[in-house]
Amino acid sequence: MRAMNIGKATALALTVVWAAGCSTTNTTDTDTMGSDTAPATTTQAVSDSSMSGTTMADVKNLATVFYFDFDQTQVKPEAVAALRGHAKYLADNPSASVVLEGHADERGTREYNMALGERRAQAIARVLTVNGVSSSQIELVSFGEEKPVVMGHNESSWAQNRRVELKY
Amino acid sequence: MKRTLFFIFLFFFSVLARAELTVEITQGVDKPTPVAVVPFAFSGVQALPEDVAKVINDDLYRSGMFKLMPRENMLSFPSDRSSLYFRDWRISGSDFIVIGRIKEIEGQLSVAFELYDILKEEQILREEGIKANRTNLRAVGHYISDKVFEALTGVRGAFSTHIVYVTAKQLAPSKHSYRLMYADSDGHNAREILNSNEPIMSPAWSQDGTKLAYVSFESGRPAVYIQYLATGKREKVQSFRGLNGAPSWSPDGRQLALVLSKDGNPEIYVLDLQQRRLTRITHHFGIDTEPSWSPDGQSLIFTSDRGGQPQIYSIYLPTRDVTRLTFEGQYNARGRLTQDGRFLAMVHQSNGSFHIAVQDLRTGRVDLLTETFMDESPTIAPNGSIILYATQEGVRGVLSAVSLDGRVKFRLPSSDGDVREPAWSPFQ
Numbered sequence: 001m002r003a004m005n006i007g008k009a010t011a012l013a014l015t016v017v018w019a020a021g022c023s024t025t026n027t028t029d030t031d032t033m034g035s036d037t038a039p040a041t042t043t044q045a046v047s048d049s050s051m052s053g054t055t056m057a058d059v060k061n062l063a064t065v066f067y068f069d070f071d072q073t074q075v076k077p078e079a080v081a082a083l084r085g086h087a088k089y090l091a092d093n094p095s096a097s098v099v100l101e102g103h104a105d106e107r108g109t110r111e112y113n114m115a116l117g118e119r120r121a122q123a124i125a126r127v128l129t130v131n132g133v134s135s136s137q138i139e140l141v142s143f144g145e146e147k148p149v150v151m152g153h154n155e156s157s158w159a160q161n162r163r164v165e166l167k168y
Numbered sequence: 169m170k171r172t173l174f175f176i177f178l179f180f181f182s183v184l185a186r187a188e189l190t191v192e193i194t195q196g197v198d199k200p201t202p203v204a205v206v207p208f209a210f211s212g213v214q215a216l217p218e219d220v221a222k223v224i225n226d227d228l229y230r231s232g233m234f235k236l237m238p239r240e241n242m243l244s245f246p247s248d249r250s251s252l253y254f255r256d257w258r259i260s261g262s263d264f265i266v267i268g269r270i271k272e273i274e275g276q277l278s279v280a281f282e283l284y285d286i287l288k289e290e291q292i293l294r295e296e297g298i299k300a301n302r303t304n305l306r307a308v309g310h311y312i313s314d315k316v317f318e319a320l321t322g323v324r325g326a327f328s329t330h331i332v333y334v335t336a337k338q339l340a341p342s343k344h345s346y347r348l349m350y351a352d353s354d355g356h357n358a359r360e361i362l363n364s365n366e367p368i369m370s371p372a373w374s375q376d377g378t379k380l381a382y383v384s385f386e387s388g389r390p391a392v393y394i395q396y397l398a399t400g401k402r403e404k405v406q407s408f409r410g411l412n413g414a415p416s417w418s419p420d421g422r423q424l425a426l427v428l429s430k431d432g433n434p435e436i437y438v439l440d441l442q443q444r445r446l447t448r449i450t451h452h453f454g455i456d457t458e459p460s461w462s463p464d465g466q467s468l469i470f471t472s473d474r475g476g477q478p479q480i481y482s483i484y485l486p487t488r489d490v491t492r493l494t495f496e497g498q499y500n501a502r503g504r505l506t507q508d509g510r511f512l513a514m515v516h517q518s519n520g521s522f523h524i525a526v527q528d529l530r531t532g533r534v535d536l537l538t539e540t541f542m543d544e545s546p547t548i549a550p551n552g553s554i555i556l557y558a559t560q561e562g563v564r565g566v567l568s569a570v571s572l573d574g575r576v577k578f579r580l581p582s583s584d585g586d587v588r589e590p591a592w593s594p595f596q
Contacts, residue, residue, distance in 0.1 A: 001432060107522065109502040109515050109544055110589065111414040111427065112471055112478055114390070115434040115455040118411055122432075141389045142411060146367035147344075151563045153542065 022074055054092040056168070059085055064166040066124055066158060070105070073119040083124065086166060087131030093135065100124050101165040102142040105158035110144055117142030124164045201320065203228060204237035204262040208279070212272030220279065222308025224266060224316065227327040227354065230569075231317060231553060231574025235261050242498065249282065254289045262286055266316055270300075277301055281312050283319060292319050305445030306356055326551040329353045330593040332361070332371045332380060333558075333567060337585035347585075348382060350397070353549070353592070355567070355580040357533055362395065362402075371589060374417045377596040381405070381415035392426055406439065416460045416468075425449070425459035425468055436470050436483075449483060450490075458502045463509050469493065471501040480514055494527065496534045506552040511572060513546040513555050517589055524557050526572060537574040547592045548572075556580070558588040 063082040063135055066075065075083070102121030104113035121140040129135055150157040170427035175546060205225040210216055228234045241260065246252040247269045254432045257265055263324050268281035277300040283293035293315055300308045307328065314325030325509050331353055337345045348362040348371060362368060366385035375520075380395050391407035406412045410429035417424055424439045435450040436459045437450040450456040454474035461468055462482070469482045480494045499517030506513070509529070514537065516525035524546045540559040554576075556569045565588045567580040580587075 035304045106542060108478070108499070108517075109471070110457065112455065112501050114369075114411055114413050115427075115429070115457050118429055118434065119455070140410060143367065143385070144369075146369065146385070153563070155558065 043087050056089070059089045059168075062086060066164045066166070068120050068162045068164070070107070070158070070162065071116070071121045073116065075123050079124075080127060083127045083132045084131055087128045087133050090128065090134075091132035094137065096168065097137045097139065098128075098133075099139045099141060099165060099167045101147075102140065102160055103147060103163050103165070104145045105161040106145045106148065106153070107158065108145075110146070114142050114144035117144045120162075120164050124166065171307070180581050200233055200235040201264065202235045202237065202253045202262045203264045203266065203316075203320070204242065204260070205266045206242060206245050206247070206268075207239065208268040208270050208281070209245070210270045210272070212270070212277075216270065216277075216305060218305035218309070220270065220305055220312070221266070221268065224313045227310060227313035227325075228317065230354070230578055232571045233317075233321060234572075244551045249284075249291070252284065254284070254286050257286045260459070264292075264320060266312070268312070277303075277305070279308050279312075281315075283316050306352065310352065310354075319375060321473045323553065324551050324595070326549045326553065326592075326595070329550060329596060330377075331355070331547075331556065332373070332593075333587055334368050334371065335585040335587050336367070336565075345585075348380075361397070361400065369589065370414055372417060373591055373593050375419050375421050375594050377593050379417075380591075381426075383413050383416065392424075394424075400461050405441075414458050418461050419463060419465040426462060427457045427459065436468060438468075438485075449485070449488070460504055462505055463507050469503045469505060469512070471503070480512065483514040493529065494534075495532075496527075500525070504546055504548050506548055506572070507550060509551060510531055511552070513572075514550055515544050515546065524555060524570065526555070526574075535569045535574060537572075538568070538577070540568055543568075545589045547590050549592050550595045556590045556592055558590060 036045030062085045067078040090098060102123040104116045118140060121142060123141060125138045128138060148161040150160045207219065207221045225236050229236045237260065238377065243256060245582070246267050248267065252267060263286055264288055265284050266281060267281065269321050270276045272294050274426045279298040279300050280296040282291060284291055295315070298308055310327040313327040317323065317325035330350060332348060334350055334351050335347045339345050344365060346364050346366065347360045348368050349358050350356040350361045364384055364386045369383040371380050371382040378397055380397065382393055383390050384393050387407070390412050392405050392412045393402050394405050395402040396492065406426060406428065408428050408430035411427055411434050414427040415424050422441055424441055426437055426439060428437050433453055434455050434457050435451065436456050438447045438449055449468065452472065452474050454472050456470055456472045458471040459468045466486065467482050467484050469480055471478050472481050475492065477498045478501045480490060480500050482493050483489045493512060494514065497516055497518055501515045503512050503514040508570065513528040514525055514527065515522055521541065522543055523536050524537050524543045525534050527534045537555065538557065542560040543557050545558045547571055552572060554569050554571055556567060558565055558567045565586040567587050567590050568577065569580065570577045
């Protein structure tokens, strides 16, 4: 299970990086989080999760689409902050569940891309479970290259299609 | 559809075939055999909806092995031996000629054809009393093409076979229509056999041509279904958590190879369809997918990234020994073997683009067959002559075909939508 261990290590490492970033400024996560949500997340990170009671309102502004590089299944550093927010909500609400839909761009064969989409969803799932979410709360569905958001045979289209969509 | 499948068996009563003459097809053949297919005479009142001779002409042309004489160059349209003057046809450069006639008696059609060797002035084939009606004339044409093709090449014709493919169409920003289509091997007579608002993938024929297996997302996640073509009846055969994909029927029809990730990782399994017993075949942390049976049923070929990039491997089922088959290039996937097991058709990436390539498993030689864009999903005609595949034109998927030797290329007409994932039927 070499790949999984690398993924897990990456998720942990990225989490540490994110935590370090948070201690200095709340605007580290420029593209995915508003400045009003970041401090809330930081506060919760040090509080007792059973008391904090994160609600859907706390996650509704978080990014729900996470992008990947070509033929890669590693979660990008900029995705981790939002994923921590989602993880917090799911950990606080054990009855809540989430579906992670993995997608690939059109390059490569369709069934191989199904596997790639699943790998990406698994990578996102690992970030969530490392941050306290039970795997029973997570369902993974790969759509491979079957559901592109953008039609077009160029890198900007492909980049938008290589993604995992997090859906409550 | 049943009618198309079975009319051959039901309606033939007079067959006279003297097929001792065959043309030797060798590697170096670069001169297609000149053939004339003369318009069939018709004795009836109302004009026929299909030009049978044109169906035969187009079939033979698409095979890439023949040069067809244009009708406008024909000096006469003989329809039987008495009006056929070999000398005239010899001068016009044809080696073989197909003539025929159609009679209409009380709404029933009766078709006859004859194939002659012009140089030897000999009859090769003659068949009379092929019963038909106005709706199955194309099938009659394909039937005659099969006979002519086999008589002239020694290779069984595959014109009467069928294809399935998937179309996708965007109806609204977040609403799509996916359809599984069934058509003649030349793309005509397309009929929808399944539709869904969620993706349909990976159609695969059973070896007897009566069933399909495919992946449908209709439940919101991928599941493998089997559908009976004659009745439309279908059943869900596999829907574990995770991937349920890439079905492939064993040559004896009893087993279905497929990909499941229920244990956390895509692995190849074989499902015994009678006992519903599942056997895991691969054990590797890499991606293992796209299984396809060898013609002898002893091995599965599959795509795996266990070596770092996707390459095609073979696993010998009795011992589970794994052999890597492809070495040329960074990306070789979705292999399909010819019926004789000698050639491997696959998706091959070179210089960043994806094309169809064929590898001779005896010599190891790899030939790129296509130059179109984003080529994928190769499927081989049951007689090994043509590879049908999916490609992109603009932002639209279309089906294209290439002969195994790369000499002949043609597109298949598609009415609308994005067309992908063709699968060629076995002989039916």
